[in-house]
Structure formats: C-alpha cells, structure tokens
Amino acid sequence: MTSSSPNGAAPPPPAASPVDVQRQGAEALDRLASWRGTNAPNRPATHKRILVTGGAGFIGSHLVDRLMEEGNEVICVDSLFTGKKSNIERWRSHPNFEFFRHDVIEPFTAEVDQIYHLACPASPVHYKYNAIRTLKTGVLGTLNMLGLAKRVGATFLLASTSEVYGDPLMHPQVEEYWGNVNPIGVRSCYDESKRVAETMAFDYHRQHGVDIRVVRIFNTYGPRMVENDGRVVSNFVGQALRGQSLTVYGDGSQTRSFCYVADLVDGIMRMMQGNATGPFNLGNPGEFSMLELAQLVKDQVDPASPIKYLPATPDDPAKRKPDITKATAHLGWTPSVPLKEGLTAMIADFRARIGDGVKAPPPPPPPPSAA
Numbered sequence: 415m416t417s418s419s420p421n422g423a424a425p426p427p428p429a430a431s432p433v434d435v436q437r438q439g440a441e442a443l444d445r446l447a448s449w450r451g452t453n454a455p456n457r458p459a460t461h462k463r464i465l466v467t468g469g470a471g472f473i474g475s476h477l478v479d480r481l482m483e484e485g486n487e488v489i490c491v492d493s494l495f496t497g498k499k500s501n502i503e504r505w506r507s508h509p510n511f512e513f514f515r516h517d518v519i520e521p522f523t524a525e526v527d528q529i530y531h532l533a534c535p536a537s538p539v540h541y542k543y544n545a546i547r548t549l550k551t552g553v554l555g556t557l558n559m560l561g562l563a564k565r566v567g568a569t570f571l572l573a574s575t576s577e578v579y580g581d582p583l584m585h586p587q588v589e590e591y592w593g594n595v596n597p598i599g600v601r602s603c604y605d606e607s608k609r610v611a612e613t614m615a616f617d618y619h620r621q622h623g624v625d626i627r628v629v630r631i632f633n634t635y636g637p638r639m640v641e642n643d644g645r646v647v648s649n650f651v652g653q654a655l656r657g658q659s660l661t662v663y664g665d666g667s668q669t670r671s672f673c674y675v676a677d678l679v680d681g682i683m684r685m686m687q688g689n690a691t692g693p694f695n696l697g698n699p700g701e702f703s704m705l706e707l708a709q710l711v712k713d714q715v716d717p718a719s720p721i722k723y724l725p726a727t728p729d730d731p732a733k734r735k736p737d738i739t740k741a742t743a744h745l746g747w748t749p750s751v752p753l754k755e756g757l758t759a760m761i762a763d764f765r766a767r768i769g770d771g772v773k774a775p776p777p778p779p780p781p782p783s784a785a
C-alpha cells in the first residue's frame with residue numbers, strides 16, 4: 415500500500431542521504447570526465463572548440479588566424495582595451511567564429527576543449543596606464559579562466575612573460591631563474607600579476623588536475639602592432655615613417671631579443687599540442703641594443719632619421735635574452751625569421767596603415783575676416 419500526503423498528492427521522494435549525494439557527485443564527475451576531449455557527433459575529431467582571450471589583440475589575432483585556418487571553432491573574447499575589431503574582421507561572418515566583447519575580469523562560460531589565455535595589456539605604457547586594472551586582469555582574469563578550464567575540462571595555456579624575470583641578474587634567462595622583480599615598482603602590476611598567474615596555473619594543476627601549459631613570451635613584433643602602443647619596435651617604425659626622431663630611452667645600450675609574431679604563434683600552438691606544462695621561454699635569442707635596433711629601422715626607412723635621447727624609464731630591465739633550449743628540445747621549436755626580415759614585413763604593414771612621410775596636417779586656414 416502506498417502512503418499519501420494529507421492533501422492526497424504523491425509524497426516527496428525520500429531525502430538523499432549524504433552517502434547518496436556523494437555517490438551522485440562522483441558519478442557526475444565520471445560522466446564529465448568521459449565527455450572531456452570528445453567531440454560533438456557532427457564535428458570532425460581533429461577540430462576543436464577553442465577559446466582565445468585577448469583574441470583581437472596583436473598576438474591573439476595572429477593566433478586566431480592560424481586556429482581558424484586549421485578549421486577549428488574559435489570563440490574570441492576581448493575587452494577591446496588594446497585589441498581592435500579590425501584585427502579579426504576577416505572572420506566576423508564565418509560560421510566557426512564567434513566574438514564577445516567581454517572583460518575577463520568578469521566570469522565567462524563556454525564549453526571548450528582548449529583555452530589560450532592571452533588577455534592583458536602588454537605594452538608597458540598600456541599596462542602602467544591603469545595599474546589596478548592590469549592587476550585585476552592578471553589575477554582575477556586568470557582565476558576566472560582557470561575556473562572555467564577546471565569546470566569544462568579544457569587544456570589551459572597561460573601567456574606569461576619574460577617580465578617575470580624582472581631586471582635579470584642571470585643572462586641569458588633560463589626557466590629555473592626566479593627573477594629579480596621590484597614588487598612595489600611601476601612595472602610590478604604586470605610583472606607580479608603574471609607571476610601570480612603562473613602560481614595559480616600550477617596550483618590548479620596540482621590541486622585540481624587542470625591540464626596546463628605556461629609560456630614566457632619575450633618581446634614580440636610584427637604586423638598589426640598598434641602604431642602608437644609605446645613599445646620600442648612600433649615606436650621606432652612609426653616615428654621613422656612619419657619623419658620624426660626615434661626616441662631612445664636612456665643611453666640605448668639596454669638589450670632585448672625580438673621575436674617575429676608568426677614564429678611566436680607557432681611556438682604557442684606547439685606548446686598547446688604537446689604535453690609539457692612548461693614554463694618554457696618563447697623568444698628569439700638574437701640580442702640587440704636599442705641603438706642597434708634604431709639603426710636597423712633607419713636603414714630600411716630613412717637613414718637620415720635623427721635620434722632623440724629621452725630619460726630612461728624606472729625599473730627598465732638592462733638586458734634580456736631567452737635561453738630556448740627547453741622549447742627546442744620539447745617542442746622542436748626555433749624561431750626562423752631574422753629581425754631584419756621581420757622588420758621589412760612590419761614596415762610594409764605600418765606603411766599601408768599610416769602612410770610614408772606623413773607629417774602633421776597643416777593648420778586650418780584663418781577664418782574669413784568680418785570686414
């Protein structure tokens with residue numbers, strides 16, 4: 415005989431015991447685990463659903479191009495603080511592509527297989543402009559994306575930076591070097607938040623088994639850099655084309671290693687496809703002083719461009735050069751584009767966008783006199 419409630423309705427099901435709840439949770443997790451890495455029936459097994467944060471930015475948009483060309487489904491998330499819609503314009507109406515104007519400081523959810531987490535202003539001028547926001551992007555943005563990776567079982571790649579080494583006391587920099595960062599300096603909003611981002615990635619890996627990849631990106635240049643983003647290569651090229659003086663901060667003896675964007679994107683994708691967590695340095699080991707770089711730009715644009723010396727910026731690293739032994743050994747990656755050649759491509763792109771020898775527009779004619 416079945417019992418009924420006082421009003422005749424069917425009785426509520428018996429409350430699940432804590433043991434049942436635990437078992438149901440475990441079963442749900444098992445089901446989730448069995449879905450991970452599998453594809454919807456209508457999607458070719460080789461194609462993936464991929465989230466790219468910062469996908470409308472300089473490096474992000476080149477990565478989106480490669481992922482789309484391979485036939486993947488790409489979700490591009492970008493706040494457009496430094497990214498540009500024009501960088502992803504060619505994919506806007508493609509059925510495999512979706513764009514969301516969204517700041518990763520706020521949570522974002524999507525069922526994806528892979529997350530390339532690139533979102534963050536990268537030019538020192540941009541990241542210092544709103545230091546608190548840079549910190550939130552590096553910390554909260556990465557936390558949100560790691561949470562998503564954990565929930566949906568996605569592989570998570572963090573775009574970290576050579577700036578985690580600060581003003582390095584070891585040269586060239588190997589991944590085991592812990593760095594020399596001023597924790598209270600004007601650059602630390604970027605350096606320290608990327609260091610915390612690495613910490614969080616490894617803690618999510620250790621504690622929750624999230625499949626992570628961490629790359630430390632050294633100075634990168636190429637087409638689509640914002641012409642006035644304040645970074646040295648874009649500044650020099652833009653200045654030379656406009657017939658302005660090339661601004662050298664300090665005495666110009668500080669060094670950097672410049673990697674062409676196509677090489678870098680190739681390294682990032684190899685990292686995702688491989689199975690090493692890293693961190694691995696990705697950069698071109700060729701090392702140049704800023705005066706040498708200025709000369710290379712002058713040689714290709716205008717040998718008569720003058721140089722203007724300006725004060726050095728605080729905490730500016732004196733030298734930087736990646737040791738890429740690990741990336742080469744584990745990913746079979748070495749950059750192939752020499753600086754001179756990469757500059758030629760970048761100069762052509764800047765020329766197409768800003769013209770050549772563009773001078774300040776002439777002042778407007780005086781208003782007609784009332785007389």
Ligand SMILES: O=c1ccn([C@@H]2O[C@H](COP(=O)(O)OP(=O)(O)O[C@H]3OC[C@@H](O)[C@H](O)[C@H]3O)[C@@H](O)[C@H]2O)c(=O)[nH]1
Nearest residue numbers: 536538575632633644645646649661662663668704730
């Ligand atoms: O007009 C300029 C701009 C910059 N510089 C100098 O050129 C050097 C490189 O400066 P950039 O601003 O291009 O880049 P930084 O190396 O300081 O930082 C970069 O490091 C690696 C990446 O993660 C980031 O994109 C960025 O933070 C610095 O010594 C800077 O003082 C100039 O001499 N003139």
